[in-house]
Structures are given as C-alpha cells and as structure tokens.
Amino acid sequence: MDYVGRLTAHLPMAIRLIMVKADGSVSVHADGGAYKPLNWMTPPCTVRESVGEWRVEHGKTGDALVITIEEILADRSYELGLDPGLQKDGVEAHLQALLAERVEVLGAGWSLVRREYPTAIGPVDLLVRDDAGGSVAVEIKRRGEIDGVEQLTRYLELLNRDPRIAPVRGIFAAQQIKPQARVLAVDRGIECVRLDYDQLRGLDDPTTRLF
Amino acid sequence: MDYVGRLTAHLPMAIRLIMVKADGSVSVHADGGAYKPLNWMTPPCTVRESVGEWRVEHGKTGDALVITIEEILADRSYELGLDPGLQKDGVEAHLQALLAERVEVLGAGWSLVRREYPTAIGPVDLLVRDDAGGSVAVEIKRRGEIDGVEQLTRYLELLNRDPRIAPVRGIFAAQQIKPQARVLAVDRGIECVRLDYDQLRGLDDPTTRLF
DNA sequence: GTATTTATTTCGTGC
C-alpha cells in the first residue's frame, strides 16, 4: 500500500484488514496498534477498483491511497442501519456549563458576567464578578496542566489591558490539577480550584440546566 | 454499550462492528465516523465474556466497557501474521533536515551552527548565524501554532543568557502559520517564515541528503 | 517510568 498526501508512506505486502464504511472512508488495519489503522482515507473520497488494485482518492486535497491486492482471504459486507449516537457525559463543556450556573461555588456573592468572554486571542471560559465587584477570569479544564496555566496567563495579560474590566485576576479550575501546574499558577498569582463534577451536578437545578 | 472511565458514555442498542485485535484492544464501530470507533479499550485490558455480555476492563485505570449483545450476526476470526511496519516520509524531522542543508533560504550568506542546539530545557531545532554574524534560533513546525511560539520564546530567553552567542533573535518557520501564532510571534519580535516542503526538497542535493 | 512533543492528529464549536 502507498499513500501520497500530507506525507508519503509505504506499507509492505502482508495480510491486512481493510474496512470500508458507509460514509466512504477506507481504513487499513494490522493486528495491533489498538484502534488506529496503519493508513486510511477520510470522506469524502472515491474508490476505484481494478484487478489487484484499489485506488482511493480525496478529490479536494489530492491525497491518494493505492492498495495493491495479491489475494482476497475474505470479503464480507454487512448492513448496520441507523446509528443512535453516542451519549457522552463529563466533558469540559459540561463542567463549564455547570460552573457557569453555580459561580457561587467560587465565592459567596459572585456572579457570572459571561461564558466564552472574547479576547483578541480567543475566548476565556468564564468572566465573573466577585463580591467586591472585581473581575475574575476562570479557565476550566478537566485535567489542569501547565498548558492551561499558560493559556490563562495570556488571557489575563490581554484582559488587564482593557480599562473597563481591569484589574482582572485569574482562577484555574480543574477536576485534577498537576503539581507542576499548581506551582506555576501560584507563582503567577493565579488561584487554583478543584472542581468536583458529581458535586456540581448535584447542585445543578434540573429545571434550568442546558443538558 | 456503556463506558465508565475518564468519562461516562452510553451507546444504545444497534448493529455494530466489534473489532478485537491480537494486541488485546477492543473497538466498537458504527458505519460512519471514518476510522474512529464509537468506543474502545486500549491494551492492556481483559475481556470477560458471559452470555449476552462482554466486560472489557483496563486493570490499572479501572476503565470499564460493558457490551450487551442481543444477537450475533457474524463472528469471524483471521490470522494476520507478522506486520512489516509502515514507512513514513515528510514529517517534521524531514523539514528540519532539509532546512538545515539550505539555511540560505532564510537569508543570503547565512550558515548553520548546528541542529538540535542544546539548552537547559531542551534542544532548539536550528541555531544559525546570519550574514552579519548574529545568532538566530529557528523553531520548525509543520503547523505553526501558539504553543510553538511559546516554546521558541522559552528557548530565546535561555539562549540570551549565554554570553557566547547572545544576542539571539528568533525565527518561527512552518509550512503553515496560524494567524494567532503569527500575532503572538510578531508581538514578541519573532520573525515568521513559511516553509515550502516541495521547494525545499527541490533545492535539496540528492547526493548529500540524509534520507 | 515520567515528561514532552508530535499527529495524515480528529472533532466540535463559534464566528
């Protein structure tokens, strides 16, 4: 198999599993590497089959996957029908929505200014007002790592240039905060808050919630 | 199917493809979503099969995937044997090697000091000398994003403490540079250069190249 | 074993 596109790749002849889905995607799997195929083509793409060769092409990008077939050991096709989607729970968007509804867990008398408060380099998760009327930017993560602290630092730098809301201090809120991230945050005067998802959900009022 | 682990997810009953590989991984596919499974478990994990139910567990993390099986439409098993690995070409290491051989694309009369120039927090992709004898640190990415600018900033901070080479300025070189990364770079006095892989390869002298 | 960086990242979401 040969792939030419964002990179060039070659896969020697061996026994492989080729999966073709209804969405048009083609994946070539080996018996390892967990769920990831060795090579693939995402839709929209076209498959042209000739004797001993499949040519899979992505029209727009020009990516091409050429599969040379020496022998077909099995060729099966199944109708899977409609797919009721996967329901996920506990991702970051949930945390943000839950915390936005219950900003008082950050401090008594605090209120939400807005979610996704825009800055020149992207939106801050939450902008809130503390009980003394001061501005607080909140960055929410499931896993709090150094990247998140850097991100909040950049936001704070920009927000503090805006005289309408400056001074703005920061809160780094996460379900789990890595020690190094906590050290960096504290060093920069950023407060760390651990979020308890189940507790937030318990506080949540089902009649007003978004999910 | 129900997953409890880093998040909680539920997948309603429907016709699915379950793939079990020799490495022990289990993936549950729908007829869409390209190569990505709806849910999966990476090795090492154990599968316990009982009547109408598979219980897949990751011992260390406690993640668990419970698959309820109403009907088996097909159950096939194939030996794939040994897998000669995938050979890739055109990734970041290549860009670095190509640019190292043709630093003059950055400026006439420029020369390479060394690739992977070491600092206390890791190696800089390239350290070069411009036509006036000044030091320039080059960070190379396929896709230039904010992270890369932060990385180069940290390197520059350290390199500029070294009196043997200071002052050192920075160049952020990438095949594609995101607007926000460019803004941040310019704000920090870092020059941005767009790399053309095919052009670099064209300039490359095949008799001296590393690949 | 831990931390860092890449990835044909893919994927969703806001503008």
Added chain:
DNA sequence: GCACGAAGTAAATAC
C-alpha cells in the same frame, strides 16, 4: 468555511 480549542486524545521520544 475558517480558525481555535478539546480529546477517554494516542503514540513516540527524550530524560
């Protein structure tokens, strides 16, 4: 459609 941030990111590499 573009750009940006999240992902059960996973996987490879350096330390």
